[in-house]
Amino acid sequence: MEQVARxxxxxxxxxxxxxxxxxxxxxxxxxxxxxxxxxxxxKDGGLAGLEPFYPKIARAYLIGEAAEDFAHQLGNAIPHVACGTLEAAVAQAAADASLSQGPEPVVLLSPACASYDQFDNFAKRGDAFRELVMRLDGATSVTQQGKAA
Incomplete structure (x- = not known):
């Protein structure tokens, strides 16, 4: 897990x-x-086995081919929205997380899926996430040590 920015x-x-x-x-x-x-x-099984973590999730942002199936799997257990693209998901998640009253809300890209529907590989998906985050107003890069760069 790479801390990208705040x-x-x-x-x-x-x-x-x-x-x-x-x-x-x-x-x-x-x-x-x-x-x-x-x-x-x-992948086979989709989101099966992740139910114990649902209470930690404020909202899910569904992207790619799995969006419709994942919406059905999540049902009413987690508030979710179909965003389609990573770009739309980052924008919506950033806006929603900024309203959180918690001390450190986290926008987490952890797709539980292969990237091949929209990206050549998971590394390119991660690069796109990093670039989208750094374009957000007020984004401050975070080093691996967790200090502002």
Whole structure:
């Protein structure tokens, strides 16, 4: 998980490498007040097994081919919105997280999916996330040590 930037009290985390539910669960389990960007090309099982983490998720932002299926899987358990693209998801998640009263809301890209529907690979998806975040008004880069750069 790469801490990319902060905008105000919101932390943005790139976990694009989480290409299945098990990997996404590691990120979801380690954070709170999560604005979760999820989706792409789904793998077998989809989001199965992630239910214990749902209470940590404020809202989910569905992207890619899996959006419709994931909306059905999430049902009423988590508020969610179909964004389609990563760009739309980052913008919406950033706006929503900025309204959180929590001390450190997190916009988390942890897609639980392959990237091939919209990107060549997970690294390029992560690069796109990083670039989109750094374009947000007030974005301050975060080093791996967690200090402002």
């Amino acid at each position: 905008v105000g009290h919101v932390l943005f985390v790139n976990d694009s490498k989480a290409t299945n539910a098990d990997a996404a669960g590691k990120a979801l389990g380690s954070l709170d007040d999560i604005y979760w960007i999820v989706g792409g090309r789904a």
